[in-house]
Amino acid sequence: MKKIALLTSGGDAPGMNAAIRAITRKAIHEGFSVYGIERGFEGIINNEIRPLHARDVGGIITTGGTILRTARYPEFKNLDVQKRAYQILQDFGIDHLIVIGGDGSQAGAESLMRLGQSTITIPCTIDNDMNGTQYTIGFDTAINTVVDAVGRIRDTSNSHERVAIIEVMGRHAGHIALQSGLASGAELVLVPEYPMPLDEVCEHINKTHQLGKEYSIILVAEGAYESGEVKEYIKNHTYFDPSLTVLGYLQRGGAPSALDAILAARMSELAIDCLVQNIDNCITGYIDGQIRAIPYEKAKHMRFGIDKQQYELISILSH
Amino acid sequence: MKKIALLTSGGDAPGMNAAIRAITRKAIHEGFSVYGIERGFEGIINNEIRPLHARDVGGIITTGGTILRTARYPEFKNLDVQKRAYQILQDFGIDHLIVIGGDGSQAGAESLMRLGQSTITIPCTIDNDMNGTQYTIGFDTAINTVVDAVGRIRDTSNSHERVAIIEVMGRHAGHIALQSGLASGAELVLVPEYPMPLDEVCEHINKTHQLGKEYSIILVAEGAYESGEVKEYIKNHTYFDPSLTVLGYLQRGGAPSALDAILAARMSELAIDCLVQNIDNCITGYIDGQIRAIPYEKAKHMRFGIDKQQYELISILSH
């Protein structure tokens, strides 16, 4: 009986548990035995590997976080550590390793692949910033969390007729800011991809309020600006004294949205179907409405940035 | 200045207000003047047509229902009524009519098209059962509502170790049952597309509980079975005495999910962009990850049923 091991790595994201459940049950259905590794790649080194049975993953589909825990493990960049991990997996007789995580996690999987390990990566990060896929599990939950938070802040901003600045995650990519801005009717989003000088931001606010709006919402991706700086600048250069809220870790938790739970199930299914057919070392990418196995090498060249048309749509619709 | 009128028709769906906001503001941005028609097609006949300005649609993006109200209006199948409506739209000088609704609403738009009216349909119904699009606005919100309800019922079913039957909408299509079943980890879904004899249902429940599960969730699309009948049959043919919950109108309301609000914005943008380019009489379909204008005639032949592989995945993952 072939053995599959799975781990979650990097920042956690809603839907990781749904993926753990789906991989485990689908793999067992296809005749594999399944092992869970605790705390990501570090767990391999620490021999934290235990069997996962169908009943072990009951009741977790709608829970946030990951029952396998996760960790960042920078030491895994070291080739010696990778070799040690590879050897441990061999000793356990692990035929295939499934990694659930973001691009750092995929890099870990690829380094083991180079040593001969068969791997598959399930894209799972709230940031939606991986190559080879237009969608990563956890993103939909995160933007719904942001939209809910914006709604609450809108209530009080409206009552006080204030400008509200809300900082959201996104160090390198503005996906969360852009999509939650579109969904919540934000007046302005600041994203790393389209740097906007702060005096233009002020101008935009002034114009918005001349249209008769009595409050406005500005979403700032953390990679676009230090949000406190935006607040200060607006305060010093307009008549407005904005409030500031930093959503932070709130965006990482919660029960997965329906979409994230569904994609976790479907991507997990594809991962196991691939292994049955001896296809591996790929990411289960969501491309143009289809879930497909994209080899790591090919995924590198498939980069999906934020959509400029959607970015501009926010301005049009905020008028 | 060209005139656009818009109406919502048929069963309401979350995201209708987001679409009304987006159409209005995008159309104004493109130089149109915009009119809202109250209560669907009946509102044309009753001359319930009023200008919509950018400020009229503020603060509605996250609200459920429709500020334009909606109605079912079977009389509109009558050619004389259609002609009267066409004439009234002409009298008001309406260049383009945008209809937000499901397939019945699209049929209304098509009947006006045949009389010479330029129209566009934005697919908006919780049932996700329209031709020419793989996705209809409102569906994502509805399945999230169902998943939340299933979670609550799961708590009590688990505590009492009961079988829970939950009836969801879907007279002709099992989309809601299937997708919310996948997302919530239901043990079984009954959909009109794959009729399952009730003794097979009982067998399935028995098998599930032999696996060690202490409760199970069965989602029944209203078009698959009368849910009370399922309850009785199980009670009479197994050792289980299932509970029954009919979710009903709960599934129609609520703030739109992020995805529904985003698609409402993007489909509305496309609708106006089409009219600017003199493209009309089409549905703004979501096909393979893209939003595209699909002519009514072509849409007829693009039918997207539920996915058999996903249907079978539910069984695999419930083990």
Place this chain on the structure above:
Amino acid sequence: MKKIALLTSGGDAPGMNAAIRAITRKAIHEGFSVYGIERGFEGIINNEIRPLHARDVGGIITTGGTILRTARYPEFKNLDVQKRAYQILQDFGIDHLIVIGGDGSQAGAESLMRLGQSTITIPCTIDNDMNGTQYTIGFDTAINTVVDAVGRIRDTSNSHERVAIIEVMGRHAGHIALQSGLASGAELVLVPEYPMPLDEVCEHINKTHQLGKEYSIILVAEGAYESGEVKEYIKNHTYFDPSLTVLGYLQRGGAPSALDAILAARMSELAIDCLVQNIDNCITGYIDGQIRAIPYEKAKHMRFGIDKQQYELISILSH
């Protein structure tokens, strides 16, 4: 070391797990050893008794249902069964039994008390219908669930300008209907305590709509009317064709509200403090803002019905 056993019984309610956690940890803090009994009183008979440690009750405070499971067990009315249960508790050396549940569960506790068992009852049922307390754990969560559901149904009723009938729990008492009606702005509530003839209901609806309201919400406690009958009567005697939604088991689940989790903690604390002081055979009642130990005998005579003034307030505020 003295031994405490606890069980949950009857219909489950949000906050049961919060109470299990609080009892266990507070009791351990006070030097008791703690045992959990599975499936209510039946679990005693079946010897389903196991030690509970502080770590066993981690992570459950915000979960719905009960980790100890619950069951209805009509056989417990039989004196022979009670004696058997008493003997088993003696054999296990259980000094005190804590029962978490509604009035049926309290009756079970009292029958064991009569045989010599020391007991305490923590009032926990969504119905808020126990003597000796003005509040039962689970009620606040239930009415928030109902208010959320009413909000969703209001969206669609408003869009369609319909009368919506919503059936809520409450076989003998109208607490849920009344409080969720007040909180959601329902136009009318039908409760068992104040029977209203159906023609008066129709009159009320007609009057409401003459005031300019375009839709209305009627909450029906299941003990007041068969809700389908209300729907039919209104349909046959007014111009309205109401929609009907039966909320059912939805009202039983979900994470406990803050208030329910807080009262679970505080009532559990009082229960253990009582046992430390050799006070027992009482219910931890919430009376006039204080949590107090009310002896079963005294509790019998403290009956808190629904408040007539609040019932009338609904009518006043719906105008």
Place this chain on the structure above:
Amino acid sequence: MKKIALLTSGGDAPGMNAAIRAITRKAIHEGFSVYGIERGFEGIINNEIRPLHARDVGGIITTGGTILRTARYPEFKNLDVQKRAYQILQDFGIDHLIVIGGDGSQAGAESLMRLGQSTITIPCTIDNDMNGTQYTIGFDTAINTVVDAVGRIRDTSNSHERVAIIEVMGRHAGHIALQSGLASGAELVLVPEYPMPLDEVCEHINKTHQLGKEYSIILVAEGAYESGEVKEYIKNHTYFDPSLTVLGYLQRGGAPSALDAILAARMSELAIDCLVQNIDNCITGYIDGQIRAIPYEKAKHMRFGIDKQQYELISILSH
């Protein structure tokens, strides 16, 4: 016909709109005519006073914020400004002024009282820190919002086995931190009422983790510590590197909880009943489970701090 004017003032709180609705309809029911003042006390000075009819307050009961807007207006401490406001209310013929807000708002009401204006204050602030009442409208919603946020942050803290610091509102009182800590099972709460040295905080964390807990949640009321300082201290004095989330304005918004909407209705009813009976210049206080009119003078001496026993209960239950 006697005239009542109402205003919302200071920080907004969920339930303000429910109170506006209830006051308006109950007052009309009792034969008053009702006026709404925009933007708090400043709105009096600016003559922003308009009639409120029963239909004007439809559909607002479950919305956050305040349809009358609110503002902080420090100039109102000036006696001349107060006199001007009093005169304007006289000119409008306002018999009674109802102020919905916190202690600053009550101070404004009292200053007008001293000039001869009849007033009533409805306690409404998320901070629950007013004299003369054990409960203020908005508090229950705020702690439910915090509990939900803690749940999300718990998911990710658990997955990463981290210490999470969460800053909540409460400059002078720890009510929010304490009650949401009890409800969410936080390991530690830092409140202004019981200052805890930071090395004791570290000790507490170390002890918690020696008990086998793999993560912990610390709630910090903003008045207890600068939360960034807590984070730094823990990082420098333990092996833990805590995450920090500042919930900020999130706590102010959202639909009111059932309890807040109910108390808004009941306190509003009492306010109008008082005016009918010529009782005024009081706060509608919640005392020991009853809503009562407490004269301003008497309210001053009724101070309800946080409960020490509940504060200690958090420690006991976190073990």
